[in-house]
Amino acid sequence: MTTPNQSHTPTSTPTPSPSSSAFAAVRAAGRRIRAMSRAEVRLLTRNTMAMVTALAMPALLVVFTYATSDDAVGERMELGSFITVAMTGFVLLFVVYYNLVSSYVARREELVLKRLRTSEATDFEILAGTAVPALLIGMVQVILVAVASAALLDLGVPVNPILVVVGVLGGAAVFVLLAAASTAFTRTVESAQVSTLPLVLVSMVLSGMMVPLDTYPDMLGDAARLLPLTPVVELIQLGLEGTDGTAAAADFTGTFSEALAPSAVLLVWIYLGVYAVRRWFRWEPRT
Amino acid sequence: MTETIIDVDGLRRRYGGTDDGFEAVRGVSFTVHKGELFALLGTNGAGKTSTLEMIEGLAPAGAGSVAVLGRDPYIDRADVRPRIGIMLQEGGFPSDLTVAEMAMMWAGMMADHRPISEALEVVDLGSRTDVKIRALSGGERRRLDLALALMGRPDVLFLDEPTTGLDPQSRRAAWELIRGLLDDGTTIVLTTHYLEEAEELADRIAIMDAGRIVTSGTAAEIAAAHPARISFELDDALLRADDGAVSPRVQLPPLNAQFHTTGRRVTVHTDEVQQTLTDLLGWANERGIALTGLNVRSGSLEQAFLAVASGEHREEITA
Numbered sequence: 001m002t003t004p005n006q007s008h009t010p011t012s013t014p015t016p017s018p019s020s021s022a023f024a025a026v027r028a029a030g031r032r033i034r035a036m037s038r039a040e041v042r043l044l045t046r047n048t049m050a051m052v053t054a055l056a057m058p059a060l061l062v063v064f065t066y067a068t069s070d071d072a073v074g075e076r077m078e079l080g081s082f083i084t085v086a087m088t089g090f091v092l093l094f095v096v097y098y099n100l101v102s103s104y105v106a107r108r109e110e111l112v113l114k115r116l117r118t119s120e121a122t123d124f125e126i127l128a129g130t131a132v133p134a135l136l137i138g139m140v141q142v143i144l145v146a147v148a149s150a151a152l153l154d155l156g157v158p159v160n161p162i163l164v165v166v167g168v169l170g171g172a173a174v175f176v177l178l179a180a181a182s183t184a185f186t187r188t189v190e191s192a193q194v195s196t197l198p199l200v201l202v203s204m205v206l207s208g209m210m211v212p213l214d215t216y217p218d219m220l221g222d223a224a225r226l227l228p229l230t231p232v233v234e235l236i237q238l239g240l241e242g243t244d245g246t247a248a249a250a251d252f253t254g255t256f257s258e259a260l261a262p263s264a265v266l267l268v269w270i271y272l273g274v275y276a277v278r279r280w281f282r283w284e285p286r287t
Numbered sequence: 288m289t290e291t292i293i294d295v296d297g298l299r300r301r302y303g304g305t306d307d308g309f310e311a312v313r314g315v316s317f318t319v320h321k322g323e324l325f326a327l328l329g330t331n332g333a334g335k336t337s338t339l340e341m342i343e344g345l346a347p348a349g350a351g352s353v354a355v356l357g358r359d360p361y362i363d364r365a366d367v368r369p370r371i372g373i374m375l376q377e378g379g380f381p382s383d384l385t386v387a388e389m390a391m392m393w394a395g396m397m398a399d400h401r402p403i404s405e406a407l408e409v410v411d412l413g414s415r416t417d418v419k420i421r422a423l424s425g426g427e428r429r430r431l432d433l434a435l436a437l438m439g440r441p442d443v444l445f446l447d448e449p450t451t452g453l454d455p456q457s458r459r460a461a462w463e464l465i466r467g468l469l470d471d472g473t474t475i476v477l478t479t480h481y482l483e484e485a486e487e488l489a490d491r492i493a494i495m496d497a498g499r500i501v502t503s504g505t506a507a508e509i510a511a512a513h514p515a516r517i518s519f520e521l522d523d524a525l526l527r528a529d530d531g532a533v534s535p536r537v538q539l540p541p542l543n544a545q546f547h548t549t550g551r552r553v554t555v556h557t558d559e560v561q562q563t564l565t566d567l568l569g570w571a572n573e574r575g576i577a578l579t580g581l582n583v584r585s586g587s588l589e590q591a592f593l594a595v596a597s598g599e600h601r602e603e604i605t606a
Binding site: 115 | 378391
């Protein structure tokens with residue numbers, strides 16, 4: 001039998017009121033995540049390859065996308081919206097997904113994750129501690145491109161900013177989870193370059209971020225709507241333009257009903273991601 | 288009354304399924320009191336680390352129970368963790384961080400901790416703060432590991448082979464440090480491959496084999512359960528039979544003990560060392576035989592350990 005709270009052990013601390021103790025717990029979690037994130041930023045700045053992937057890659061890709069975009073884009077939506085959506089996709093795929101698969105695997109193989117589990121941090125906090133710097137860097141990149149698009153490419157006032165925020169945050173959650181889940185079939189940092197390729201390539205082609213989905217045969221287009229990046233692209237397009245380019249633009253209230261289907265797909269991916277991480281994520285190298 | 292800090296009862300842990308799986312821990316029970324150092328010994332694969340992981344709250348108990356500071360270390364980890372320090376077998380450091388950066392990160396994750404410079408000073412890494420971890424020697428990494436385990440001024444400290452890779456001088460220093468912690472009332476559970484370390488530091492020792500504790504007690508108690516050993520060398524002329532076979536030509540005295548010979552050396556195992564020795568010396572005196580290299584050793588922890596490791600007791604269990 002376990003003997004919780006035996007009287008002779010000095011475990012009893014003055015019990016604060018529930019709300020203040022919950023507040024203190026959240027603050028403590030924040031402090032731990034900050035400590036891990038700070039170390040993670042240091043490690044990122046000392047890793048040239050990771051720096052290039054995180055900082056140069058999305059910028060190069062978005063410049064390339066802009067340079068190769070033709071008039072057909074302009075008929076569907078403002079070029080500024082198109083570029084902003086594309087940048088969000090690149091950021092989620094490279095800065096969040098690829099970069100985090102590498103980081104999680106590196107920390108696992110160096111037994112850092114195992115060490116962190118001996119600390120006061122919870123498993124969620126450990127995964128978050130590694131993810132936060134990537135998320136912040138990605139967020140800054142998206143905001144910079146959105147601001148530049150607004151200034152230079154007629155990115156107008158969003159029809160429904162809420163959907164933009166939901167799309168960006170939901171996408172961030174899904175791709176952090178998918179990164180953690182992908183470590184299950186990634187043994188080394190080097191093999192992350194290969195193991196992340198399928199999701200990255202499929203997402204670039206079949207999410208609607210670069211190629212509109214209605215240019216594909218119906219069946220392929222419908223299947224593409226079930227992929228993880230597609231609902232993110234749809235939600236942001238809806239939020240910015242009121243349409244994903246396949247129908248007439250809806251107004252603020254109209255976009256909510258349009259957003260139901262992609263939101264549902266996004267939720268399913270979050271659920272699947274949580275399940276996969278719980279089931280398959282390993283905290284130490286295979287022996 | 289001494290306070291019970293760790294209470295382990297009937298602890299079990301199985302890897303894999305019930306049919307094809309492997310039971311690494313098969314019913315381990317012990318208690319550790321405040322300010323005590325409890326050493327868990329055993330060969331590789333005996334189940335020490337598997338047992339430790341359950342006590343540290345890194346893995347749930349498969350069966351049985353464990354309480355640390357009166358709480359379940361796995362379920363109540365949020366209460367228990369801030370009060371314990373864990374030093375794993377391998378550091379787990381990102382090699383691109385410096386010593387100071389690693390210590391800062393670790394301290395940042397604690398509600399309350401020592402000043403970072405103090406923690407590093409204690410293990411003599413004060414002059415290495417700006418060195419990247421990848422450039423540290425094995426011994427320095429081990430000391431950094433120890434510094435981090437001590438960072439939160441833990442009430443209970445788990446040390447899994449803390450001095451592996453340390454040079455003799457650093458090992459002595461680590462022992463001094465550990466003694467100081469015990470004096471301050473810290474409770475420590477230690478595993479080690481160095482029996483001398485367990486003898487030096489442990490208040491009580493348990494020797495594990497195949498998932499069970501086979502022997503436990505103070506180092507003296509464990510050693511006393513094993514026979515003393517008397518050994519000496521005899522002249523070739525006395526030992527070698529005419530046909531060259533190695534068996535004593537002389538009649539060895541009728542001692543209440545076991546003999547065996549390796550080359551010229553004769554070893555006697557006895558539970559009554561004084562009587563056996565008296566008989567032996569009397570016998571040699573009478574015949575004018577010189578017992579060269581005479582050596583008497585009482586039972587040792589090493590003997591106990593080797594006996595456990597050889598698996599002698601396993602037959603007793605099945606018999």
